Amino acid sequence: MSGITVNTKINGDPVEFICDADETLLDVLRNRLGLTGAKEGCSTGDCGACSVTIDGRLTCSCLVLGAEAEGHNIGTIEGMANGEELHPLQKKFIEHAALQCGICTPGFLIAAKSLLDKNPDPTESEIRFGLAGNLCRCTGYDKIVRAVQDVAKGMRNNKAKRA
């Protein structure tokens, strides 16, 4: 199979890769670029463990071909922390014990960030529907929802302080 050359930005950095026509973006991230933070839980877009953003939009990377990433900005879990500084969602997930096994955690963090970027003041119901595309089998979601609520509250307080 002849490879396709693809130029993208991943977490802000320019990345060029070669992939086959039948390779998903998830395959490329994991197998060619060593970015294994996105997980394959189902390969059918049902579990959300492979969540990334494409130009800021939440996407299951198992449903996108690697070749389709040409010219787009991809955001993965590896780009969420700012150097040593964890994103507030990452901090609060640990503080609230919002992960048990942790396999779904990268996907949840990407989805939660995407939700809060669009809606910084979500109700519990909006959080629950915003995260309904991500499966977690360990926690029953309670502590995940609480962690997201806590982050949203902190973001609102910071905004209020700045204003």
Add this chain to the structure above:
Amino acid sequence: MPLDNAPDSKRKFNVVGTRPLRPDGIDKVTGRAKFGADASAPGQLVGRILRSPHAHAVIRKIDTSKAEKLAGVKAVITRDDFPDHTDGDAALYDTMYNIMAREKALYEGHAVAAVAATTASIARQALKLIKVDYEILPHVTDVDEAMKPNAPLLHKKMFTDGVDPKPKKPSNVARRFEFGHGDVEEGFKKADIIVERSFKTEATHQGYIEPHAALASMSPDGSADLWCCTQGHYMVRDVCARILGIDISRLRVTQSEIGGGFGGKTTVFIEPVALALSRKANRPVKVVMTRDEVFKATGPTSSTSMDIKIGVTKDGLITAADGTFRYQGGPFAGCSPAEFGAMSAFAQFHLDNVRAIGYDVVCNRPKTISYRAPGAPMANFAVESVIEELAHKLGMAPIDFRIKNAAREGTKSSYGPVYGPIGLGPTLEAAKNHPHFKAPLGPNQGRGMAAGFWFNFGGQSCVSLNIPTDGTITVSVGSPDIGGSRASMCMMVAEELGIGYEHVRAIIADTSSLGHNDVTDGSRTTFATGMACILAARDAIKKLCQRAAATWGIPEDAVTWEKGFAKPAGANAGNFAPLSLKEIAAASPGTGGPIAGHHEFSADGAGVSFATHICDVEIDPETGASKIVRYTVIQDAGKAVHPSYVEGQFQGGAVQGIGWALNEEYIYGKDGRLQNAGFLDYRIPVCSDLPMIDTQILEIPNPGHPYGVRGVGETSIVPPLAAIANAVAAATGVRFTQLPLSPPRVLKGIEDAKAKGKKAA
């Protein structure tokens, strides 16, 4: 320094009972944590498995010649690559048969061949080139059908065990179990009211989000390394070595971070296949299952069929309880948890007359494997449904009926042993006093409850604790951390040594670095491996005190350990300034060398566990859809080491139970093929389905653990099925005896009841 194991009820804890951050947290929120599929090796090949499309078929011939010739294919294996080394061990033989079919394919998805190739695409092409000649046989997937005399027979040599005299005719019933005491027939004679009902539940899958993954590297000389996600890497090592016919010590297994297991990763599937492919190709081979393969070929739990009969006096005392529990376990004997189902069914009651009969039945379905409190949730659903019905017939509040008949300290349990201190009564009383219990209900809402039991397990653990010269601690454990156990191990070590949690790091050692540890199952890790950590810390303290004694020139027994310091035991011992752990560690190279603590044992004394759940459900009368609107879990933890993760176990188990009760089921076509092998059609609960799950931790110390710890992981999945069925009955006025309570079933139940009501009117 007390060395006995009994919990000290007056003990004040410094670390245990607090909520520190988990040590693997940052790795898991940054994507850095390495799970099963995240490892790779230089020169690795991709392994893939060909699976039977038939539920039951003789495998006449497998022609791999075309696949072998495809460029890029480095190895093809079949049953011929697994010569029988099992030496009469029937369970091991069945495990081998399950990972690669032999004479027959016994279920849709049964592995029949495997390939290793340079790319996934070539491996997929190679599978298509393998020609398997099947002779299709009649199949059976329903447990009641499988027990009929004319059912298609899976094994010609299966004669039911546990029946006297042993049957002369083979059947699909592998074994009969019986538990109980007293005389149920006499007990029923004393009853004023008897309720007798039959129940059915469908198979559900553990549903861990991480598919099975293994990276194997095996040399032709028989030495091998294996990386995989498992609940027990020592089990993987032992089973793989025996299947492959190599010395156990030649195989080193390193466990990855594990993306959920819930009992489903307590056996092997792809691991021996990856090793055999690697041996044949003489290159590393990585095998990762697809979700479809996970559903079709790994461990669901049993579907069941049960009959329950319970009798009571007018004043609400149970006089007799009788149950029959038929569990299918897939195609092999001894795999269904029928025994645990029968043992646990009536365990929450104080009964003079009780009998529970279990049947382990084989079917053309995937081999079942443990799922969180294996066997108990279904039996509990049946029994606690009848209990609720009896309470209504008696005109007694169900909670009071349960309290009146609850097992207590000194009760002879339905499965034999006499209970020590148990937490059932307190969980029921706490439920009765809980604000949830008194909260008003809205329209179309109903409230249900149930109490449940799990045995808990101890088992073998081996722990090594090392103290480098800066006085920090590395504790090596061999129990895979499935939900935050490294944090609790560090906490218990810090508690014993009297140092800060931040100075202790726990790692999961590979099988060549530490002695045997049993599988992480039976809610055993925090109890048994945790106790080994405590005892290893005490061993280290003894050695630290020896070094201090030698430094001071006083006898060892004149030194005591207090809050991280060695001190003279009293005024007579001498007047020496206390030596800190840090000081003793720093001096260790000159006082006798490295300081380490060890403990290896088989833990007894895992205290049994009880929980009471309260559930409010709202039914949409138009569609039959159920929504859980409020849910409360009250459970005895003995002693909660890290309360956040104890709550997490309560919540996670409850939600798996909610899925089981409302939606999850294996759906088979007439062709014996699974029709919903994916997360779209096998629907596990999502965030928007659920409310917050309230928890209340009770602490009734387990006398078998120095801090009073009981396992907490499994009990939480036992009561939800019944609690929800009871809530649905309360909301609709209809008693459902079959799970799941999916919208079409509930709607039909409501409509049938309406039609019946009209007829009667």
